[in-house]
Amino acid sequence: MISKRLEDAINAQINAELWSAYLYLSMGMNFEAKGMPGTANWFRIQFKEEQDHATIFMNYLNSRGGRVVLKPIEGVETEWATALDAFKDTLKHEKVVTGLINDLYFLAEEERDPATRSMLQWFVDEQVEEEETAQQFIDHGQLIPDELMISILANVYDAMQPCDGVIFDGFPRTTAQAEIFDSLLAEIGRKVDVMIYMDVPEEELVRRILLRGKDSGRADDASEDVIRNRIEVYRQQTAIVAEHYTKQNKYSEINGLGTMDEVFGRLAEVIDAKR
Numbered sequence: 001m002i003s004k005r006l007e008d009a010i011n012a013q014i015n016a017e018l019w020s021a022y023l024y025l026s027m028g029m030n031f032e033a034k035g036m037p038g039t040a041n042w043f044r045i046q047f048k049e050e051q052d053h054a055t056i057f058m059n060y061l062n063s064r065g066g067r068v069v070l071k072p073i074e075g076v077e078t079e080w081a082t083a084l085d086a087f088k089d090t091l092k093h094e095k096v097v098t099g100l101i102n103d104l105y106f107l108a109e110e111e112r113d114p115a116t117r118s119m120l121q122w123f124v125d126e127q128v129e130e131e132e133t134a135q136q137f138i139d140h141g142q143l144i145p146d147e148l149m150i151s152i153l154a155n156v157y158d159a160m161q162p163c164d165g166v167i168f169d170g171f172p173r174t175t176a177q178a179e180i181f182d183s184l185l186a187e188i189g190r191k192v193d194v195m196i197y198m199d200v201p202e203e204e205l206v207r208r209i210l211l212r213g214k215d216s217g218r219a220d221d222a223s224e225d226v227i228r229n230r231i232e233v234y235r236q237q238t239a240i241v242a243e244h245y246t247k248q249n250k251y252s253e254i255n256g257l258g259t260m261d262e263v264f265g266r267l268a269e270v271i272d273a274k275r
Contacts, residue, residue: 002064003111009104010116011069014057016100021050023076023093027086030079039083046090053123060119091131098127165193167271173238178245193274195245196267198256202231 002010028043058068080086101123108116172178185191200208206227213221221227245251254266 002061002066002116003113006107006111006113006116007061007066009107010057010061010066011071013100013104014054014061014068015071015073016097017050017054017057018070019073019076020093020097021047021054022073024050024090026076026078027080027090030086031083036083039086043086056119060116064115094127094130098131101127172241173234175240175244178241192245192248192250194270195242195251196270197242197251197253198263198267199253200256202228204257205231 024043024046028040028047030040031043032040061068077089080089101120105117105120105124108114108120172181182192206224209221209227210224242251252270254263254270256263
């Protein structure tokens with residue numbers, strides 16, 4: 001039998017996990033309404049994961065002779081302007097969840113319940129990973145994780161079938177994404193024809209992104225430190241994608257300086273040569 005204190009605490013955690021699921025579902029529906037199905041799908045995946053977490057706690061409590069008591073779930077936010085805003089709230093929420101899990105673990109120690117401690121260790125480890133990923137993505141301007149990017153792509157690549165061609169701007173950004181992208185395209189009888197790299201000096205990139213930040217209001221485009229870190233991440237993770245397509249004889253490089261018409265002309269020349 002499990003102690004009454006742990007039974008009550010686990011029931012509270014079940015409620016918290018279901019509230020988390022409700023929160024992520026709300027985020028998903030928000031981005032579905034904004035015409036961002038990929039981002040919406042990623043949050044729906046988180047919704048399902050939180051439901052699974054609640055089920056684990058419920059099954060465990062039942063197996064220990066406790067009683068699951070489901071209480072009302074409080075309301076959640078319903079509006080996020082950008083995906084970055086939602087990820088910031090995700091990080092904030094995951095930190096709260098980490099505190100709840102840790103408190104539950106310490107309570108299991110007080111109650112001298114090694115079985116519950118063992119069950120909770122998986123949740124403790126998972127929270128470390130959840131926070132680390134979100135923190136890097138938001139605070140240090142990291143590129144979008146492969147999991148999210150592929151989730152977004154999976155929701156749009158079916159629409160490519162009736163058209164003559166598609167230009168992907170800034171994708172794929174890692175070798176893993178490139179490999180999965182090639183596989184997805186092969187499934188519908190398509191392939192990457194060319195990867196075009198626009199060569200622009202770093203100082204010019206920083207200047208352009210800072211100007212974009214003034215127009216768009218994007219927080220991640222307003223900090224020079226974040227921008228430079230993002231460029232460094234690009235060098236480490238994205239520049240090597242060129243090697244992937246160079247091996248397939250699909251890599252081309254153009255000068256990214258000049259007027260919009262000049263750069264467009266260079267792009268069009270490379271693309272037309274592949275048609």
